[in-house]
Amino acid sequence: KQEVTQIPAALSVPEGENLVLNCSFTDSAIYNLQWFRQDPGKGLTSLLLIQSSQREQTSGRLNASLDKSSGRSTLYIAASQPGDSATYLCAVWLTQGGSEKLVFGKGTKLTVNP
């Protein structure tokens, strides 16, 4: 059964710092991996989608990488800002039990201090 793990569970950094969030998955047979941001009490906002054939995707100050063989993805945030404070979740699309499904990690809660 696919498991998605995010480490650390929480992270606190000073403003301006570059940081990396980690995501690992146990089964490398995934279709793609998606990173989301969730503000407290809100829905999820898609940040980046990496297809299984891709190595990385970039959007502004965000860069996500994918290494299927090792079952790992990282989300790099450059020059962090207080507005980046949120919970970041990764999720993988895979086939399980004969149907396609999206499996989520529990998230990393990021706090960027002014």
Add this chain to the structure above:
Amino acid sequence: DGGITQSPKYLFRKEGQNVTLSCEQNLNHDAMYWYRQDPGQGLRLIYYSQIVNDFQKGDIAEGYSVSREKKESFPLTVTSAQKNPTAFYLCASSILGGSGNTIYFGEGSWLTVV
């Protein structure tokens, strides 16, 4: 504006009551999903639908029911059989069911048992 609308934002349920959460999308997406999120936990799939008049159970379907009579609507009923319904409920949609496509989320509904 295009998007996913969930209502109500906050809902209180008495013991033994059924309640229905609304989810409407105007993105012309084929697939729709319901997830449950508990504090400190990842999202867990309740039900999903890839086409009108068809839906499939997710990982935690017991105590829940859905319908998909229209492409844009996917209401979730939390029945009295659901013993621990207090949670944050998220509705989502995507162009095609399954892998390769970005999934979009609504703002969520908070359900509390009183």
